[in-house]
Amino acid sequence: MTALRDLIARPGIAVLPGAYDALTARLVERAGFDGVYLSGAGVSYTHLAQPDVGLVTLDEMLRRAEAITAAVRIPVLADADTGFGNAINVRRTVRAYERAGLAGIQLEDQTFPKRCGHLDGKEVIAADEMAGKIAAAAEARTSRDFVIVARTDAIATDGLDAALARLRRYAEAGADVLFADGPASPEQLEALPRALPRPVMANMVEGGKTPLRTAAELERMGYKLVIFPNSLVRLFARQGAALLAALRASGTTAGADMLDFDELNDLLGTADVLATGRRFADGAQAVPARPSRQIR
Numbered sequence: 045m046t047a048l049r050d051l052i053a054r055p056g057i058a059v060l061p062g063a064y065d066a067l068t069a070r071l072v073e074r075a076g077f078d079g080v081y082l083s084g085a086g087v088s089y090t091h092l093a094q095p096d097v098g099l100v101t102l103d104e105m106l107r108r109a110e111a112i113t114a115a116v117r118i119p120v121l122a123d124a125d126t127g128f129g130n131a132i133n134v135r136r137t138v139r140a141y142e143r144a145g146l147a148g149i150q151l152e153d154q155t156f157p158k159r160c161g162h163l164d165g166k167e168v169i170a171a172d173e174m175a176g177k178i179a180a181a182a183e184a185r186t187s188r189d190f191v192i193v194a195r196t197d198a199i200a201t202d203g204l205d206a207a208l209a210r211l212r213r214y215a216e217a218g219a220d221v222l223f224a225d226g227p228a229s230p231e232q233l234e235a236l237p238r239a240l241p242r243p244v245m246a247n248m249v250e251g252g253k254t255p256l257r258t259a260a261e262l263e264r265m266g267y268k269l270v271i272f273p274n275s276l277v278r279l280f281a282r283q284g285a286a287l288l289a290a291l292r293a294s295g296t297t298a299g300a301d302m303l304d305f306d307e308l309n310d311l312l313g314t315a316d317v318l319a320t321g322r323r324f325a326d327g328a329q330a331v332p333a334r335p336s337r338q339i340r
Contacts, residue, residue, distance in 0.1 A: 047118070052268050057267055061079065062247055062269045064087055064089070064090045069312075071276070079119045080116065081123070084096065085123070087105060091104060106140055119147035119148070121271075122141060124149050138192075139184055149192060150193065153195060154197050162249050168198050174213075193245060221245050237265055249273070
């Protein structure tokens with residue numbers, strides 16, 4: 045669990061691509077990234093085929109989180125929307141996220157039901173109420189290594205200065221990382237790290253309100269973390285639609301750009317799983333060994 049805090053502390057910026065299930069988290073790990081982000085929006089898109097409007101429950105997030113943390117060894121930072129309720133709910137959410145093996149939690153100050161930070165019509169709760177939720181989260185965690193990310197959506201509702209004031213208040217309440225979603229101009233994006241007393245996270249949403257910048261550009265601005273929360277969802281939806289259209293038109297998937305049977309089984313670690321099954325089927329005694337990702 046210390047790995048996420050270590051990523052934040054080391055020089056440079058940490059890039060956390062978004063995953064919505066164990067397979068996409070495995071792809072992130074295999075690509076060489078040092079951490080992964082579990083997106084609430086991504087779970088809503090893929091589990092419910094619904095927009096990011098506060099429909100995902102704590103139990104649904106936990107089921108995804110437990111599968112992901114069992115599938116990868118890199119740290120996982122997970123979205124928790126508004127904490128699924130008030131400060132008492134936040135305490136329960138933090139403890140559940142820790143038990144699931146997550147390395148950190150992201151909490152936001154929207155009213156419930158929340159909505160995607162890049163949709164119009166957001167509303168925020170009082171800053172003092174959100175500070176209380178952050179303080180409850182900090183008190184509830186059992187390890188100081190568990191990272192608390194405080195998000196504000198107040199740029200859209202009250203402007204940049206109000207958002208900065210809120211984030212400073214959340215830092216005082218115990219947030220480790222600060223995150224203002226939806227900066228709508230290069231100037232707003234650049235202003236945030238310079239004005240805040242904690243490490244700052246950026247959010248790159250393709251087609252969203254915030255201008256897209258590379259990780260290197262964000263690092264020069266002073267950001268310590270950047271998430272690309274749903275790039276894989278958008279890519280797979282586009283490519284999946286194209287494959288299905290071609291299949292309907294031609295009646296075959298021959299020539300499609302995809303993992304073949306052997307490549308997919310390599311990604312899944314099938315050979316290791318089957319070898320483990322054979323070993324125990326033959327009556328072998330358990331030996332100290334590093335467990336495979338599939339059976340942790």
